[in-house]
Amino acid sequence: MAKVIAALLLTAAQALQAPHARPAPTRQQAAAVAVPDTKIPDAISAEHPLRVVIAGAGVGGLTLANALKGCDHVDVQLIEKTSAFKRFGGPIQLASNAMQLYKELDANLYDQIESKFTWTGNLTNGIKDGIRDEWYAKFDLASPARDRGMPYTGVIERPDLQEILLGNLEEGVVNNGVGVHSYTTGAVGSRITGPVDVKLEDDNIVAGDVLVGADGIWSQVRAAMRDEPARGDGSGVAYSGYTVFAGELAYNSPDNGEVGYKVYIGPNQYFVITDIGKGRYQYYAFLARDPGSAETEEKPDGTVPFLKKTFEGWSPDIHAILDATREDEIEQRDLYDRPPSSLKPWSVGPVGLLGDSVHAMMPNLGQGGCQAIEDAIVLAEELKGLTSRTEADIALTNYRNRRLVRSAAVQGLSRFASDIIIRGFDTPAKIVDGRLENFNYAGIVTRLLQPILPIFFMVQFNFLYEGWRNEFAFDVKAGLLIGGLGLFLLAVGAGAVGDAAVLLPFGLESIFGVEALAGISESISTFLGGAEGML
Numbered sequence: 001m002a003k004v005i006a007a008l009l010l011t012a013a014q015a016l017q018a019p020h021a022r023p024a025p026t027r028q029q030a031a032a033v034a035v036p037d038t039k040i041p042d043a044i045s046a047e048h049p050l051r052v053v054i055a056g057a058g059v060g061g062l063t064l065a066n067a068l069k070g071c072d073h074v075d076v077q078l079i080e081k082t083s084a085f086k087r088f089g090g091p092i093q094l095a096s097n098a099m100q101l102y103k104e105l106d107a108n109l110y111d112q113i114e115s116k117f118t119w120t121g122n123l124t125n126g127i128k129d130g131i132r133d134e135w136y137a138k139f140d141l142a143s144p145a146r147d148r149g150m151p152y153t154g155v156i157e158r159p160d161l162q163e164i165l166l167g168n169l170e171e172g173v174v175n176n177g178v179g180v181h182s183y184t185t186g187a188v189g190s191r192i193t194g195p196v197d198v199k200l201e202d203d204n205i206v207a208g209d210v211l212v213g214a215d216g217i218w219s220q221v222r223a224a225m226r227d228e229p230a231r232g233d234g235s236g237v238a239y240s241g242y243t244v245f246a247g248e249l250a251y252n253s254p255d256n257g258e259v260g261y262k263v264y265i266g267p268n269q270y271f272v273i274t275d276i277g278k279g280r281y282q283y284y285a286f287l288a289r290d291p292g293s294a295e296t297e298e299k300p301d302g303t304v305p306f307l308k309k310t311f312e313g314w315s316p317d318i319h320a321i322l323d324a325t326r327e328d329e330i331e332q333r334d335l336y337d338r339p340p341s342s343l344k345p346w347s348v349g350p351v352g353l354l355g356d357s358v359h360a361m362m363p364n365l366g367q368g369g370c371q372a373i374e375d376a377i378v379l380a381e382e383l384k385g386l387t388s389r390t391e392a393d394i395a396l397t398n399y400r401n402r403r404l405v406r407s408a409a410v411q412g413l414s415r416f417a418s419d420i421i422i423r424g425f426d427t428p429a430k431i432v433d434g435r436l437e438n439f440n441y442a443g444i445v446t447r448l449l450q451p452i453l454p455i456f457f458m459v460q461f462n463f464l465y466e467g468w469r470n471e472f473a474f475d476v477k478a479g480l481l482i483g484g485l486g487l488f489l490l491a492v493g494a495g496a497v498g499d500a501a502v503l504l505p506f507g508l509e510s511i512f513g514v515e516a517l518a519g520i521s522e523s524i525s526t527f528l529g530g531a532e533g534m535l
Contacts, residue, residue, distance in 0.1 A: 040194075042389050049075040050386055053198050053208035055180040055221050056080065059092065059158075060355030060372030061214035062165035065173060067105060067380030074384060077206060078169075079198070081179030081215075090248050091155040091276040093366030096121065096144070097468035098373045099151035105377065109168055114151075116160040118277025120260030121145060121153030127453070130264035130271060131427045133315040137453040141260075144458070144465045153260075153366075155276045178202045182224045183211055185349050195389060196350045209389045210396070211351045212379065214372070217336060219357035225348050236344065240335040240362055240415065243293050245285040245307060247330040251321055253281060264315055265425045267442075271311060271318050283321055284363070285311070286421075294332045303330050337361050337415060346404070347396035350389075354379060359407045364417035367410050367464070378402050378470045402470045413460060425449075 044050045050073060054061045057080035068074045094102075094113070103110040126138035141153050166174065181201045194207035213221025217237055223230040231237070253259075253275070261274035272284040285307055289297070299306040304325055311318050338360040346353050355372030382395040426442035428450065437443075 040389075044073050044387055044389060046072040049073045050210065050383065050389065050392075051194060051208045052076050052210045052212065052383060053196070053206055054078045054212045054214055055198070055219075056213070056215035056357075057082075057162075057166075057174055057176075058214060058216060058355065058372070059161065059165070059369045060376050061212070062162065062169075063373050063376035064212060064214065064354065064380055066109065066165055066168050067377055068383065069169060071384050076173055077208070078174045079178070079180055079200065079206065080174060080176050081201070083177040090158060090246070091282060092158045092161060092369045093120075093153065093155050094161075094373075095153045095366060095370050096141075096148075096150040096465050098370035099154070100468055101373055101377050103151060106168070109164065112164045112167075113156060113161065116164070117154045117156050118275065119152050119154040120275060123260035123275070124255075124258060125260045125262070127263045127265055128315065129428060130266035130311075130314045130318070132430075133317065136265065136428065137450060137457075139454070139457050139461070141461060144461045148465055150465060155274070157276075178204070180211075180213075180215065180220055182220070183351060185351065195392065209350060210383065210392050212354055213352070213357045214354040214376075215357055217338060217356040217360040219353065221351065222353055222357045225351055225353070226344060237336050237338050237360070239291045240337050241288060242286050242335050242362075243289040243291075243332060244335055244363075245287075245303065245330055245332050246282065247284075247321070247325050248276070248280065248282045249321075249325055249329045250279055251281040251324050252279070253321075254317075262317075263421070264318060265421055265446075266314060267426050269310070270421050270425075271314070273317065273321060281321065289334075291334050294334070302327050303332065335362060337411065346400035347393065350392040350396070352379070352396040352399065359411050361411040362414040362417070365410065365414045365460075365464075367414060371407050371410055374468060374470060375399075375403055375407070402472075406467055406470060410464070 040048050052068060052074055054064055054076065057078050061078055061080075065076050065078050068076050094117075099110070099113075102113055121141035124138060125141055127136040128134065129136050145152050178200045181199045183196050183198045185196045194209055196208050196211045198206040198208055198211055200206065211221065213219050213225070215221055218230045218235075220230055222228075223235070226236075229235045253273075256275065256279070259275065261272060264271040264273075269285070269287050272286070274282050276282050287293075287310065304322055304327060307330075308319060308322050311322075338356070338358070346358055354375045356368065359371065361368050361371070379396075379399045382399045383392075386392060386395050426440070426446050427438045428447040429439045429443035430437045430447070
């Protein structure tokens with residue numbers, strides 16, 4: 001008996017001295033133990049594949065991993081900070097451009113997404129007068145998609161999309177429980193070290209030939225690449241000027257099955273209600289506020305009463321969905337975005353950025369996730385075409401050149417949508433029972449813009465659905481149409497807000513973003529330089 005007790009005590013002591021459990025080693029780490037540290041040749045082959053390390057398992061990172069799946073000369077390791085994937089996050093809109101990319105990437109993957117999808121692009125969508133509850137302008141999302149043989153726009157629960165993308169990957173590709181801390185470059189490629197050595201938060205090293213930062217708006221990879229903080233001053237992330245209250249709930253909408261989404265406009269704020277399927281709805285209340293208003297603006301009776309008071313006198317639809325909302329079904333967050341930069345690098349050597357880490361955008365067009373998907377497909381095309389490790393920087397530069405202007409234009413349009421609605425729109429002027437209602441400058445301008453907005457949005461959606469292949473750096477025809485109509489809207493709206501500066505040519509920056517204009521200039525210069533060489 002004494003020997004048994006002694007053995008038990010010894011076992012317990014050894015257990016107490018054992019280190020805490022660590023995440024299972026990656027395939028590369030396991031290989032490093034079993035295989036001597038021999039130099040890997042520069043040529044890429046099935047025997048010596050291109051080692052791609054992806055930081056972040058969001059929509060962009062998972063799509064990139066799926067796009068590289070089945071390529072026998074590419075080995076993918078996806079590093080995700082969260083210890084396990086849980087069902088969190090609301091619905092995400094996948095517009096026709098994103099759905100078409102999934103359809104061409106993998107028919108089985110597309111079918112799985114479609115099985116969880118709620119179509120909205122084939123329904124009525126548009127802007128309503130927030131006070132009078134009348135349609136102001138309707139968007140035709142169906143025709144641009146139907147004319148091109150593309151799927152309609154719709155929404156899917158983010159956890160469902162994540163589960164589908166994860167389920168399509170081989171076991172061992174995704175490594176949970178530890179995030180990327182930093183990286184170093186310049187080492188001679190071997191089985192243990194690589195052109196880029198990725199340091200994880202637990203001090204382990206993952207060797208790679210390419211590192212892709214798909215780790216979101218507060219990207220650690222971007223911070224290390226640009227030697228800047230991930231958050232705060234100097235990070236390049238800008239507060240949009242807006243805070244949003246987002247609610248998600250089961251709701252018996254009177255127009256269920258008929259309306260996809262509706263944007264209620266009025267003075268200095270707007271409210272969006274969208275069908276997300278299975279009797280559930282999501283809404284957003286956009287307010288112009290200083291950053292941190294969630295803590296500084298008092299709501300003594302709760303968030304729902306605060307919003308009902310804020311939207312007092314607005315459409316009964318708004319108050320009906322607010323009345324159906326529990327306090328735990330709504331949250332507030334400040335909105336930040338990041339213009340895609342032609343002045344700061346998208347990549348340095350074998351390290352590149354993707355999605356929100358390089359071009360986070362406002363949610364107004366529902367294109368944030370879609371643009372990350374476009375990034376992933378283009379980057380996968382460039383990486384799969386590599387034959388040499390030392391040319392990884394060329395592939396990343398080509399990816400940036402194909403994506404810069406389009407992503408910047410979409411980012412600018414997303415910001416423009418908020419600015420023009422909040423700063424330029426008001427309750428439209430109208431004659432009611434012989435009375436003049438809201439016959440001020442802003443009201444008259446809002447009424448005059450009514451027949452023009454559908455044209456602008458038609459051009460915008462055609463731009464989004466035309467250039468999804470990213471074969472050209474800039475779609476000149478669509479760009480000129482959007483720029484011309486956008487300048488007109490800005491010029492008229494400028495008088496409504498007393499901002500004459502937007503009448504200057506620099507007003508294009510509000511439509512495309514300053515980085516897009518710089519990218520357009522760069523693209524034109526490159527084209528002219530090439531043309532000069534041919535003469």
